[in-house]
Amino acid sequence: MVQTFFWSPLLFMPAGFALLAYCCKRYFPGSQGSGIPQTMAAMDMTGAEKRSTLLSARIAAGKIFSTLAGLCIGASIGREGPTVQIGASIMHMFYGRGPFQSAETRRILILAGGAAGISAAFNTPLAGIMFAIEELSKKHVFNANSSTLVTVIVSGLISLSLLGNYTYFGSSGASLDWHSGLAAILLCGTVGGLAGGIFSRLLIAGSFSLPRRMAVFVKDRPVLFAALCGLLVAILGVCTHGLIFGTGYEPTRLTLEGRDTLPWYFGLAKLAATLVSSMSGIVGGIFAPSLAVGAGIGDNLADLFPGLATHGAMVMLVMAAYLSGVTRAPVTSFIIMMEMTNSHQMLLPLMAASVIASGASKLVCPTALYHALAKKFSHFGDGDYPMDRHIQETRERNREITSSDATGEYVKEKK
Structure with a gap:
């Protein structure tokens, strides 16, 4: 559909997001x-x-x-x-x-x-x-x-x-000397960790710290909010020629293999699309899209600092670092990156970049993402999300103001 009508996501994605949000909430x-x-x-x-x-x-x-x-x-x-x-x-x-x-x-x-x-x-x-x-x-x-x-x-x-016995991203021959690649490890770990921390901070804020009117809108109109999120993702997709749709597997694998370079905006656009998709209320994980975001940022760093390390090594380091920054799970991040690319020779650099990234992420987002989001479901079934208390207080305050205004008008009219 997208290849035939490039503008079609502007129609079917808002409808699809709305339908999925409704099914999740209802069924x-x-x-x-x-x-x-x-x-x-x-x-x-x-x-x-x-x-x-x-x-x-x-x-x-x-x-x-x-x-x-x-x-x-x-x-x-x-x-x-x-x-x-x-x-x-x-x-x-x-x-x-x-x-x-x-x-x-x-x-x-x-x-x-x-x-x-x-x-x-x-x-x-x-x-x-x-x-x-x-x-x-x-x-x-x-x-x-x-x-x-x-x-x-x-x-x-x-x-x-x-x-079958497959490797998710194939086998990578990228390598990095520990001594000469120290600058690349520090740079990739810091940038990837800060970017991951920013994503986590924004997603937590979108879940717990929305302005009161917007929080009430999201609670009362979840299907409409999901449709608006779908429209935003569709706009990003149309502007990037469909690169940000889905998990991001294809462009990530191509850039890891060195067969293609990503546009400079891919990392930022994929981060925004993943953030909006996660906030929409539909089902979906963030591991695979986070690896794609890391690949985009790593591709940018490889172009900006071509002498620090090979292109493939820079991309892999930032992928592990960004995932570590988002999840605050450095050991899982470098192991999953090593297993997905069959790159045991990169174990120590990936390990170092992931640990650096986890520390850098804490500077931006002190609370780990999954543990913060788990609070939304800690009392699930006994009421609703913790944000509901915040919304309920807003509604009660508005009712009090309305009642006091009506009483004041009545007293004035009697006088």
Whole structure:
């Protein structure tokens, strides 16, 4: 459709975003957004009761359908965040059956399912384990229990049997000497981390710190707000000739392989499209789009500083750094980058850039993104988002002002 009518996204994307937002709110509440914050919130719930407001078969089915539909209409989203919630939902179904009765067992099931989701999404089993340790279990002690390891191994084997032993971005021959490439590591780690921190700060602000009138509008008119977000993404897509649509896999792989250079605006446009897509209320992850943003920024740095390192090395460093800046999970970031590009020779530079990026991101955004967003779902099912209290106070204040004005007019008229 886009190749035939370049302007067609201006029509079908607002309608698609609105439809997906309506379906999520009406039929699959709790499935909105990435899925990782919901999984964290479900792990943090106290007590041994079986909660299905965030993890259930209905949510898993809705997550699969909504993610595929969002990718089909061109939303700037990924599938790895949703697979975490899907995996956690599948494992959560076993809770309350057989030996899976305690609250601790429930957390282990959720942890194993989330790790398996990351493992199967990109064929990156090591990253799945590290994600479970670094992100999902930050508030809980992680034990190298057999349940998590076996679940990740089985999910990886099933993925291999269905899709084969593939590397997501192919094999990269990029390398970087530790001594001569120190300046490149510092530059890429700092720039990628600051950019990732800015994205996290903006997304958190869009979730919790909107102006009161806008917050009320988003709460009362979520479908209309999603349509406006779809229109913004469509405009960005039309202006960039469709480069920012979807996960960004194709342009990222081309620039990693050195077969194509990205336009200077790709990184910024992809960041904006991912931010708007994430704020819209539709289902979708941010891992894959974040890697695309990092590739765009890395391509810019490689052009600005051609003598620091090879093009491929600069792009890979910024990809890992930006993902680390967004997620505040440096170990997961450099491992997932190494596994996705089969670049074991870049292990130490990727590790250093990711750690630097995590520190730089803290300067811009002190709160980790997923842990901040998990607060939106911490009381899900007992009311609604924490922003609702802020909105409710605004409405009550407006009613008081209206009532006092009406009373004043009545008294004046009587006098």
